[in-house]
Amino acid sequence: MDDTGTATVLILGGRSEIGMELARRLAPGVTVILAARKADQLAEQVAALVAAGATAVHTMEFDADDLASHGRLVATVIAEHGTIDIAVLAFGILGDQARAETDAAHAVAVVHTDYVAQVGLLTHLATAMRQAGRGSLVVFSSGPSSVRVRRANYVYGSAKAGLDGFASGLADALHGTGVKLLIARPGFVVGRMTQGMTPAPLSSTPEQVAAATARALVKGRRTVWIPWTLRPMLFTMRLLPQFVWRRMPR
Numbered sequence: 001m002d003d004t005g006t007a008t009v010l011i012l013g014g015r016s017e018i019g020m021e022l023a024r025r026l027a028p029g030v031t032v033i034l035a036a037r038k039a040d041q042l043a044e045q046v047a048a049l050v051a052a053g054a055t056a057v058h059t060m061e062f063d064a065d066d067l068a069s070h071g072r073l074v075a076t077v078i079a080e081h082g083t084i085d086i087a088v089l090a091f092g093i094l095g096d097q098a099r100a101e102t103d104a105a106h107a108v109a110v111v112h113t114d115y116v117a118q119v120g121l122l123t124h125l126a127t128a129m130r131q132a133g134r135g136s137l138v139v140f141s142s143g144p145s146s147v148r149v150r151r152a153n154y155v156y157g158s159a160k161a162g163l164d165g166f167a168s169g170l171a172d173a174l175h176g177t178g179v180k181l182l183i184a185r186p187g188f189v190v191g192r193m194t195q196g197m198t199p200a201p202l203s204s205t206p207e208q209v210a211a212a213t214a215r216a217l218v219k220g221r222r223t224v225w226i227p228w229t230l231r232p233m234l235f236t237m238r239l240l241p242q243f244v245w246r247r248m249p250r
Contacts, residue, residue: 006031006055007085010077012062012121014042017192018140019090020049021210026086026217028053033077035062036091064091064117065109074124086217087125088138089118100155107155114159119166126170129179136180136217139167140209143185143225147234171222184213186226 014034095110129135
């Protein structure tokens with residue numbers, strides 16, 4: 001908690017639709033810190049969280065791909081606002097699958113943001129929370145990719161699959177430390193990132209993802225599938241022959 005005795009919530013990816021929707025649900029009575037690029041242009045997001053009941057809202061400059069800055073960012077948040085009670089990793093890029101299949105630099109950029117940067121931040125945050133003896137981490141994986149990566153988006157999907165595996169292992173490592181890690185596994189999310197794409201079955205909205213994640217946080221869950229019916233469907237799809245699976249859409 002910060003010096004005023006209120007909880008501190010850090011949203012890494014202050015413009016993320018899901019991140020903002022989750023921040024609104026967590027806002028009443030807490031201090032929210034929005035970290036994003038061009039942090040001085042987050043006035044709309046700040047106003048929305050104040051309206052949602054946040055005690056205070058602060059912004060911080062944050063470049064997920066600048067790995068060397070991650071430790072300084074976490075240390076600065078703690079120095080200025082006290083222990084981080086909840087940290088939400090809500091940043092990421094979808095990338096262009098067709099381009100990534102021939103443009104190695106683009107493929108690496110997607111994996112760097114969606115996996116490498118997340119690993120770096122989770123490690124810094126987990127270390128700080130262990131020292132404090134408390135805290136909650138929220139990671140957004142992908143339901144489909146956590147089960148089986150599809151040919152249609154294997155670059156993005158492989159990054160999410162790796163993140164899911166890392167987060168699962170970290171959650172085990174944190175057991176008994178007072179620190180919890182929640183892995184949210186949504187399916188296709190209809191929002192800015194997927195604009196123009198045909199929604200997959202059992203799609204959800206940023207609002208639905210945030211609501212389910214907030215409920216899982218309150219319950220102290222380790223994982224949440226969004227929607228919950230996605231889980232049995234995906235585990236059944238693991239049994240599909242490879243020649244069928246490789247034709248599955250995004």
